[in-house]
Amino acid sequence: MSKSLQVVLKSIKLIFLIAVIYSCNTSNEPIVITPEDYHASVDKVSQIMIHDIFSPPVASRVFAYPNVAAYEILVQKDSVYTTLSNTVAGLKAIPKASETEPVNLKLSALIAHMEVSKMLVFSEDRIDVVKDSLFVKWQDINNEEFVASKNYALKVVDHIKSWMDKDNYNQTRTMEKFTVDTDDPSRWQPTPPAYMEGIEPHWSKIRPFLLETADQFKPIPPPEFSLDKDSDFYKELLEVYTISEEITKEGDTSEEIAIAQFWDCNPFVSVTRGHFMFATKKISPGAHWIGIVKIAAKKTDANFMETVNAYTKTSLAIADAFISCWDEKYRSNLIRPETLINQNIDQDWVPILQTPPFPEYTSGHSVVSGAASTVLTSIFGDNFAFDDDTEVPFGLPVRSFDSFSDAADEAAISRMYGGIHYRAAVEVGVEQGRNVGAFITQKLAATN
Template sequence: MKHLKTKIYLFIIIGVLASCNKPAEHIEVSPELFHMSVDKVINIMIHDIFSPPVASRVFAYPNIAAYEIIVQNSSEFQSLNGKLNEFTPIPKPEDLKGINLELSALIAHMEISKKLIFSEDRITVLQDSLYNEWKITNKVEFEQSKDYAFEVIKHIKEWMDKDNYNQTRTMPKFTVDTDDPSRWQPTPPTYMDGIEPHWNKIRPFLLDSAQQFKPESHPEFSLVKGSKFYEELMEVYNVSKEITKTGDESEEIAIARFWDCNPFVSVTRGHFMFATKKISPGAHWIGITKIASLKTNANVEQTVNAYTKTSIAIADAFISCWDEKFRSNLIRPETVINQNIDPDWLPILQTPPFPEYTSGHSVVSGAASVILTEIFGDNFYFEDDTEIPFGLPVRNFKSFYNASSEAAVSRLYGGIHYRAAIDNGLDQGKKVGYFVAKKLNLSK
């Protein structure tokens, strides 16, 4: 019996010693972790109420950093070197041994995202949880991968800080021209200043300039019956009247609400005013990117590639669109209708605080749909559940182009855009998308 106990103790000691000498496990980074990081950033931007253009910038830089790290060992994708404006190669480690590139990419994504948002603590909670887990799994691999990630972060941040964003923070507010009836005026209920009037000064990622895909001009402002502008104005008014006959049950109203994506919606209750927080247009398409990646079981490289290309297209689409918005400076339907047709009319959606032409949703949706079609193919059926957190049901689409067309026309149903802004905006966005797709043909 004594000998048996001795043997048992020996086995226990040997087991303990063996476990102490057991090699640390490799840290596995799944596509789900990248989706988690992106989702966290979206939720924080909703909380912080980022404007749609600024939100597009927040998506692009972290994805680019992650992509450039990951493709160093890729057999499928090439680097962005020589593609992006003023972008120089990221630092390369002397020896990749001991560095987990997928881990470095995820760390870079979270760290750069944290530098671009306001509520940093909300992403720090996620980081701390993951970092503690990775330290337990393999502290050496974690530390080496993190050190390399921070080398890349420093490089990306130096490039990022030269895109004129900081300079535009000090530029003057947009001046409203009240003497010209065709010019944009702030709209109810908050009558906010026009947001980001200097966004066309932001350095594009791929475009030669903000003006590269300048759309054709909108119909000349006119209240003369029979004029093109008047026809488009009355279309907004009449469509609104028609689709509200049956209350909130019409398909058109459902479409308008599904694609609202307005982070600036204000609600008044007596003497109180508060904002209902919603996703931005770009974030909705980033959500669709996630849906497509999950449906195709995309691996980490493929997931990061999809996010990166789509976010670059969205960012450049906003620069292109905002360049036109504050050049044409066109008045919104709500203002014209209230002043000249029906003082009590209200659009179904709240009018966002910037000029009308072209439609931001149309431009961004057009650009994103081209990139996603290029990556995942045409006739890609998907169920869009992006708006479920905001109390809206799933909508089904037979292709990305189908979704972009619906997103564009939703602005007419919502009563916030004329037909020209929708159609020309969608065309403008697709031109941006085709340009980005051609420049970012990175498959090996």
């Protein structure tokens, strides 16, 4: 036998051996994707945003786009839900999945969620680690289905990226920084300990998802600024100080302090140790409500489509709520209680919560809570009782609520207990959020 023939035969044997080994390692069973897989992907994004210290408005954008990508993939074969295209601003119909290829839409949706999320975070490698591990697993189960599903997901990702890139976010990165007006005593000033600049002063220029304009639900103005002790404004200022002093005396037994700490959700908390200052890691207000979505979906044993629907519509409400709120924040540009109390009442006073770095009115957590709770109620119903364990990883106990609305009310008042908002900001803020949520719920009704 010639050497060339021997080489050919060895090559054939090697190819056959590889094929046998590969066939043994590949089951060719359908790849099963569960709601737990989607929860895990959303949780991973939340963890990365905590690590990367995303501001609350930017974090809301990071949640919204990946969920829309997953939702749009799934609805093309769903008999209950319909597309968001031409309902959500600027979103056109995504490419359709091939009828001749073994595309698993749940798998494509999950891949799209991870890929779009990766575009929006800083620590891309943290998503890659999880994604690469899953890719190997899915290849071993059914490589043909995996490849077809992945290729389709990437087409949708490109489509979503093109839409996403037109929301004016990139343009706001180069806009001028916020200028502090030191001549007007009513205007916001940076607060201790970090004295950070005003965060996202141009967020109202971001394209809303469902709102018609950023100021569509413009709230009533705050009480007129005045340090006259008989004025409504001064009475609200003094109320913040008085409540803080009373509940601080109660110490660890104070229910109000427990409420304030539970809903703190400030990713900008700075801690000073000697000459060093560092940030502690905390969840954002939007991420807290995304955690509540998970709780509700698991409690109702929601299927994959129902789970993605709840995440998507809640994240859209959260994102538009931040646009609405930030539009008012930098219009009214109101000074925080901490600054005025230190200047006029007690120079040594420190709020229970650390004051976040942006103007006071309206309360962001109140607006977002009002919007998210309204949308969640439309999905899961009134009087939906739940145990909120979202803050357990941060050392805080579970709190229980009789409804999403009750949770929103508590989140709102927590800001006054914490000493970082006046009463008007929380009461008007939660109403502003509920108006946003009601509008979004009505606009999305056609997609259910």
